[in-house]
Amino acid sequence: MVTERGQNKKMKKQLFYIILFISAIGFAQEPLVKAVIDTTNIRIGEQFQLKIMVNKTQNVIIPKIDSTRLGKLEIISEDKIDTIKNTLIKKYILTGFDSGAYYIPQQQIYINNQAHLTDSLLINVATIAIDTTKQKPFPIKAIKGEPIIFDDYKNYMYWGLIALAIIGFLLYYFVFNKKTEEEEEYIPTIPPYEEAIQKLHQLDEKLLWQNNKIKKYYSELTEIIRSYIERELKVPALEITTDELINTLTNFYTSGVIITSDETIKKLKDLLQEADLVKFAKSKPLALEIEGDRKDAEEVVNHLKPKPVEIVETKEEKEDV
Secondary structure (H helix, E strand, C coil): CCCHHHHHHHHHHHHHHHHHHHHHHHHHCCCCEEECCCCEEECCCEEEEEEEEECCCCCCCCCCCCHCCCCCCEEEEECCCEECCCCCCEEEEHHHCCCCEEEEEHHHHHHEEEEECCCCECCCCECCCCCCCCCCCCCCCCCCCCCHHHHHHHHHHHHHHHHHHHHHHHHHHHHHHHHHHHHHHHCCCHHHHHHHHHHHHHHHHHHCCCHCCHHHHHHHHHHHHHHHHHHHHCCCCCCCHHHHHHHHHHHHHHHEEEEHHHHHHHHHHHHHHCCCCHHHCCCCHHHHHHHHHHHHHHHHHHCEEEECCCCCCCCCHHCCC
């Protein structure tokens, strides 16, 4: 028979094996974070790869490498984080331009808000040996000038254009503009009546209202009438309102200053009020109404005249005759 002492000894032995197995599994697990480089020795200017690996994919933060802690090493580029078989991988390309041994310090990786450190890595940067017996050093070359480009002279071109513009403006203002003003002085002025009739015919040739430009048509039509009244009767017709203009002409007619009729003044009032409705109230008169307004405009020009100034001869002038 198996004694109680033997059974206890057997149980202790089994428990020892279980603990040993669990410990072996724990030591066999890979670390959560790891940093590796593809080489430990490079020559000046050569590049090498640094790879940080995390065997977790959830709640992982891989901060950027602080370049100030790399010494004379420089980061050339870095790739986005990649996921391969439940492992996060971050790759960097580094290089060094000064010979020496440099450490890549431990990097902090956060997993579930807990910091984990990678190993620090050593990289040796060696100079390139030159055999002066086979390859003689070349003499130092002189500094080579850069090719001339547009940016070297663009400021001078801009200032030159500004100077030309100023000169052109001065020439126009003091020479050409002066000649134009002198020429304009010798152009004979068209009498108000002839100018108004001429502009009315020119307005007809534009075919504005026929092309649905009614507002522009009435603007030009009333401007012709107001300009005629302003020149012929010496009234500021272009600057006053319709009511003010009609009241002024009515007073002139009543006092005998102008030659016209009540019917002419009424036609002018209706024409100006119709134009105001078109320009400000977006009214759209019919074709017959537009043609009637055009006819009334010419009748206003024909029947709105200043009263001729009577020349009174003195007794002495009559005797001379």
